[in-house]
Amino acid sequence: MLKVDLHSHSTVSDGLLAPRQLVRYAAQQGVAVLALTDHDDVAGLTEAQDEASEQGIHFVTGTEISVTWRRRTIHIVGLRIDPGNEALKAGLARLRESRHERARRIAAELDKIGIRGSLEGALGYASEHIISRSHFARFLIEQGHAADMRSVFKRYLIKGKPGYVEHTWAELHEALEWIHGAGGVAVIAHPGRYDLGSTLMQELFTEFTELGGRAVEVVSGSHSPDEFGRFADLAKRFGLLASRGSDYHGPGHSYVDMGRLAALPASCTPVWHDWHEVLEAAA
Ligand code: AMP
Ligand code: MN
Ligand code: MN
Ligand code: MN
Secondary structure, eight states: OOOEEOOBOOTTTTOSSOHHHHHHHHHHTTOSEEEEOOBTOOTTHHHHHHHHHHHTOEEEEEEEEEEEETTEEEEEEEESOOTTOHHHHHHHHHHHHHHHHHHHHHHHHHHHTTOOSHHHHHHHHSOSSOOOHHHHHHHHHHTTSOSSHHHHIIIIISTTSTTOOOOOOBOHHHHHHHHHHTTOEEEEOOGGGSOOOHHHHHHHHHHHHHTTOOEEEEEETTOOHHHHHHHHHHHHHHTOEEEEEOOBOSTTSOSSOTTOOOOOOTTOOBTTTTOHHHHHHHO
């Protein structure tokens, strides 16, 4: 079957593998079509593209944009974007910049519970591009405050916990404008991860569709098989195409290994259904 993985992270954001390493690993795992979708950045795409050509796999440009919608954080993946697009670059730069101010507030909150030096510690794990909660998580684990990623988020970094701070990301319409302006396709990332009841979920799908969004991740590393079915149905109801992505962050930091993702349910129209060069690459 066509091995397509349209959601992954490198060291440019919070992945553990550098862009080239990530692509090599994907090729080794039998992935035929890979998108790199670093949080709020496109800095790894050129290297990843070069390595993909060397490995003989098809590369899709991407990014995963942090969005605040109804006071909640959601993620919108942009695929087949032009990484040189000025408005997209400026929008993402604004989000990356705001991450520094947010990181200082996270560190100040952790200070209050006696955890010192977390900003410097987290920066030690980050690339020059992005500082994220994942980097705080690695510092907290290293300092012995938690055993693994799952428990460190649960104890310190999610809403209601001592190291969580509110933050305002891009607006939904901005994210879609940036993606569309750069010639890309907008995809709702891992909807199963959002704390939305069915009414709000439908409102999100409605707004996203009205803004020209085209697809939703039906099969995601962070979805259960039940959720594959649930989001396949919702996709159909809203006339959205279906995407498939592991959300791979590196060995030991991922819900699912590269190349191990389930197939899209048969009822779905894949987001790549009319990407002729992709279909050819995989034929
Ligand atoms: P940020 O964009 O800085 O808020 O960081 C979000 C990132 O943290 C996500 O992209 C995941 O990689 C990671 N993350 C969020 N929640 C969890 C969780 N419960 N367990 C493990 N990793 C998580
Ligand atoms: Mn991440
Ligand atoms: Mn995400
Ligand atoms: Mn992701």
